[in-house]
Amino acid sequence: MITFKMDRRKLKVDEEVSILEAARDAGVYIPTLCHHPALEPTGACRLCIVELERNGRKSHVASCVTPVEEGIVVRTDTPAVRDIRRTLLDLLIARCPDVGILRKLAEPLGIKESAFSPENEICFLCGICVRACREIVGVEAIGFAQRGIESRVLPPFERPSSRCIGCGTCTTVCPARTFDLAKVDAVVALHGEGEDNRVRRCIVCEEHYS
Amino acid sequence: MRRVSDIADLEKAREEILRGRDPDAPMVAVCCGTGCVACGGVKVVDAFREELESRGLSSKVTLLATGCHGFCERGPLVVVRPAGILYQQTKPSDVAEIIETSIEGDGIVERLLYVDLSTGERIQREEDVPFYRHQKRLVLDRNGIIDPTSIDDYVATGGYASLAKALGSMTPDGVVGEVKKSGLRGRGGAGFPTGLKWELCRKSPGETRYLICNADEGDPGAYMDRSILEGNPHSVLEGMLIGGYALGAREGFIYVREEYPLAVSHFSKALTAAEEAGLLGEDILGTDFSFSVTISRGAGAFVCGEETALMASIEGREGRPRPRPPYPAESGLWGCPTNINNVETWANVPRIVEKGGKWYASLGTDQSKGTKIFSLVGKVVNTGLIEVPMGMSLRDIVFKIGGGVPGGKAFKAVQSGGPSGGCIPESLIDLPVDFEALAEAGAIMGSGGLIVMDEDTCMVDVARYFVNFLQEESCGKCTPCREGIKRMGEILTDIVEARGKAGDIERLEQLAYVIREASLCGLGKTAPNPVLTTIRYFRDEYESHVLHKRCPAKVCKAMIVYRVVADRCTGCQRCVKACPVDAISGPRSQPHNVDLEKCIKCGACYEVCKFDAIAGDAIYIE
Numbered sequence A: 001m002i003t004f005k006m007d008r009r010k011l012k013v014d015e016e017v018s019i020l021e022a023a024r025d026a027g028v029y030i031p032t033l034c035h036h037p038a039l040e041p042t043g044a045c046r047l048c049i050v051e052l053e054r055n056g057r058k059s060h061v062a063s064c065v066t067p068v069e070e071g072i073v074v075r076t077d078t079p080a081v082r083d084i085r086r087t088l089l090d091l092l093i094a095r096c097p098d099v100g101i102l103r104k105l106a107e108p109l110g111i112k113e114s115a116f117s118p119e120n121e122i123c124f125l126c127g128i129c130v131r132a133c134r135e136i137v138g139v140e141a142i143g144f145a146q147r148g149i150e151s152r153v154l155p156p157f158e159r160p161s162s163r164c165i166g167c168g169t170c171t172t173v174c175p176a177r178t179f180d181l182a183k184v185d186a187v188v189a190l191h192g193e194g195e196d197n198r199v200r201r202c203i204v205c206e207e208h209y210s
Numbered sequence B: 001m002r003r004v005s006d007i008a009d010l011e012k013a014r015e016e017i018l019r020g021r022d023p024d025a026p027m028v029a030v031c032c033g034t035g036c037v038a039c040g041g042v043k044v045v046d047a048f049r050e051e052l053e054s055r056g057l058s059s060k061v062t063l064l065a066t067g068c069h070g071f072c073e074r075g076p077l078v079v080v081r082p083a084g085i086l087y088q089q090t091k092p093s094d095v096a097e098i099i100e101t102s103i104e105g106d107g108i109v110e111r112l113l114y115v116d117l118s119t120g121e122r123i124q125r126e127e128d129v130p131f132y133r134h135q136k137r138l139v140l141d142r143n144g145i146i147d148p149t150s151i152d153d154y155v156a157t158g159g160y161a162s163l164a165k166a167l168g169s170m171t172p173d174g175v176v177g178e179v180k181k182s183g184l185r186g187r188g189g190a191g192f193p194t195g196l197k198w199e200l201c202r203k204s205p206g207e208t209r210y211l212i213c214n215a216d217e218g219d220p221g222a223y224m225d226r227s228i229l230e231g232n233p234h235s236v237l238e239g240m241l242i243g244g245y246a247l248g249a250r251e252g253f254i255y256v257r258e259e260y261p262l263a264v265s266h267f268s269k270a271l272t273a274a275e276e277a278g279l280l281g282e283d284i285l286g287t288d289f290s291f292s293v294t295i296s297r298g299a300g301a302f303v304c305g306e307e308t309a310l311m312a313s314i315e316g317r318e319g320r321p322r323p324r325p326p327y328p329a330e331s332g333l334w335g336c337p338t339n340i341n342n343v344e345t346w347a348n349v350p351r352i353v354e355k356g357g358k359w360y361a362s363l364g365t366d367q368s369k370g371t372k373i374f375s376l377v378g379k380v381v382n383t384g385l386i387e388v389p390m391g392m393s394l395r396d397i398v399f400k401i402g403g404g405v406p407g408g409k410a411f412k413a414v415q416s417g418g419p420s421g422g423c424i425p426e427s428l429i430d431l432p433v434d435f436e437a438l439a440e441a442g443a444i445m446g447s448g449g450l451i452v453m454d455e456d457t458c459m460v461d462v463a464r465y466f467v468n469f470l471q472e473e474s475c476g477k478c479t480p481c482r483e484g485i486k487r488m489g490e491i492l493t494d495i496v497e498a499r500g501k502a503g504d505i506e507r508l509e510q511l512a513y514v515i516r517e518a519s520l521c522g523l524g525k526t527a528p529n530p531v532l533t534t535i536r537y538f539r540d541e542y543e544s545h546v547l548h549k550r551c552p553a554k555v556c557k558a559m560i561v562y563r564v565v566a567d568r569c570t571g572c573q574r575c576v577k578a579c580p581v582d583a584i585s586g587p588r589s590q591p592h593n594v595d596l597e598k599c600i601k602c603g604a605c606y607e608v609c610k611f612d613a614i615a616g617d618a619i620y621i622e
């Protein structure tokens, strides 16, 4: 067992537990975007940032990928933490102005419109679909293509993936879901524009599309 | 070299090599590093070979094709020993004269000597050239004196003696202890204490351990790792072998940038030669220590130099960083404890074992020991690769070694640490260059890039340039780095294109803070440095751009207005012809006019106007 402090509370948790998991068990709110309880954490969105004090030294860490340690002090809601989260959401909303989950996360931080010029993306690259396809479905039909601001979730070599079994898992887990699974075209949001990336009939159940 | 059977046999083999050599024989060393090859180094070697042959001197004169000497700008370089005469910018047509004068005779070919611009003096000996005189070379010391593809040359100059010493008379813990004592810190950027890293890896539980040599060297303009691998590959291999023994690893990887074919070729030759000599592979030097090295070619992205991305790339996955912990020392390649060090770090290891940690720790400053290789480039008279003790002042580097700023211009700043480094202003020129002092100034050591800037440099434009580079190189995984750097780039572009708004500087500072605090890997964490340091030291330049739409260095085209100063213009019409868009008009012999609507601000008129030489500037820049 590991004992540490979170926002003035003393917590006792198992080893190998992340700060985020410990917070959730204790009912402490930390916003997340790329975290999914069934998937390996990846530390991509950085919304779950908290202040970590270790041996008197303070730093900001992503709580979903930082394990708890004996004697640490975690602060989940300092002005700096809120400030960082606000800027991150500001950046994400500018990228994806119409994505509901971002709006919902931004609300308590008082962001209505982004300070940056808006773009028109739906995917905010949390990688949940990629990890679900790899870790749950076990087929690795999609991954990240290109780098930096050009990053996209695409099938390997940007071609229709022969590996995809059409299970629809990726679309189900996508937190950006602004679409209805029954509407085939909506999945373009996931795999990008273009004929090549169209969804296909599921070869397992013959019903759903991905 | 013949196969060496045991530790004592190495010294015998060395003596055999030396016995076959005449230490007083004349020797010609021609630099065949990438820089000198680009300006004809190989042709010069060929010319020497033919010329020596035709004069019947082949057996009497040793001809060496060496790795980079550092002074690439003056290449191809030729050094004639034992006198140590340096000839620079040589051509095949100079070869006969060099042989006649300095090998057959004992004269000097004056016209090929280096001329010290400040004194006008011609300098004969390599070691007297200011560029070399103020350096201290521990790692690059053999670059000019051995053939990098010859294991004999390396062994003849004491190579692999440190490996023999470690295997023969030191315990693995003893080696780790010596590296700890030396105070060596990683040369790949972050400066993590090497001994401590080794100890953490050694103590990590696990049967299999791996070593990695990071030769990804993605910083544009940096080429120290390339030069070490090209010029003295065995020193890196010997460092890795000693590391393998100390850490209980049997397998190492070297991850080399795709664009370094010569480095790869020299290193693979070194692997073959070492294996044949019994210095690599099974039961090295007759002991039960075995070690092998695999060359892994880089994927070409800057971020692949980051250790976790690099390991993913070696394993055949996407080269994207992952969060740490776990650190490579606990869980690296294929989940096994892994120790990763930079090329230069590895190359320092044989020296430390040879002369002891205490000796090494006597060089440098309190917290930064030994020497560091820098690539000195930009607005400086002598550009090239230099190795100096840690703690040498920026002033000495720029003015004593670099020879100052050319063209009578004023020194303005040095950008230290590559694209995510920081700009250090003139007021801090006496800064001792070590890890602590650079960090305090807001810069980093990085891999050792030093770019000198003169008064004609716009610091906002510099920040924009580096931010653009980093935006392209961000892997795109995490929000602050991917989205934040892009937005910093947008604001900076607005500022240099005269669209800056009040509050932009503060917005940059806010973004910089979030990117630094929240990014996943070192790329994002350091990406704000160029912005933060230029704001910190040159805020007035930012304000001038944002508030007054003026670029004090006259670099940002959008803020320059070209117009004719009537009382200086003679109406010669040169500018009329030069203007690509016909924006200038006026009858001959009468002052001309610039049509500001048409002007695309290319600056051609300003360049061609003859009367700026006589009467200042006929075409006036506002």
Ligand SMILES: Cc1cc2nc3c(=O)[nH]c(=O)nc-3n(C[C@H](O)[C@H](O)[C@H](O)COP(=O)(O)O)c2cc1C
Residues within 6 Å of the ligand: B185, B186, B187, B188, B189, B190, B191, B192, B194, B214, B215, B216, B217, B218, B219, B302, B303, B304, B305, B306, B307, B308, B340, B341, B342, B343, B345, B346, B521, B522, B523
């Ligand atoms: C974006 C990025 C790029 C890097 N590129 C390199 C590189 O090209 N070469 C290198 O040795 N280290 C590079 N590093 C540092 C490595 O992650 C690692 O710290 C280093 O190889 C460790 O070796 P050292 O302790 O000997 O310095 C880079 C780090 C980051 C964040």
Ligand code: SF4
Residues within 6 Å of the ligand: A132, A133, A137, A139, A140, A141, A142, A163, A164, A165, A166, A167, A168, A169, A170, A171, A210
């Ligand atoms: S539908 Fe295809 S891409 Fe999506 S999770 Fe299933 S197999 Fe992977």
Ligand code: SF4
Residues within 6 Å of the ligand: A122, A123, A124, A125, A126, A127, A128, A129, A130, A153, A173, A174, A175, A176, A177, A189, A190
């Ligand atoms: S498609 Fe959805 S799940 Fe996949 S990375 Fe984008 S936002 Fe995340």
Ligand code: SF4
Residues within 6 Å of the ligand: B303, B320, B321, B473, B474, B475, B476, B477, B478, B479, B481, B482, B519, B520, B521, B522, B523, B524, B525
């Ligand atoms: S900081 Fe940049 S380079 Fe590093 S993981 Fe994040 S996006 Fe990728």
Ligand code: FES
Residues within 6 Å of the ligand: A031, A032, A033, A034, A035, A042, A043, A044, A045, A046, A047, A048, A049, A062, A063, A064, A065
């Ligand atoms: S939830 Fe932790 S980084 Fe996304």
Ligand code: FES
Residues within 6 Å of the ligand: B031, B032, B033, B034, B035, B036, B037, B067, B068, B069, B070, B071, B072, B073, B075, B076, B077
């Ligand atoms: S390549 Fe010849 S001096 Fe650098």
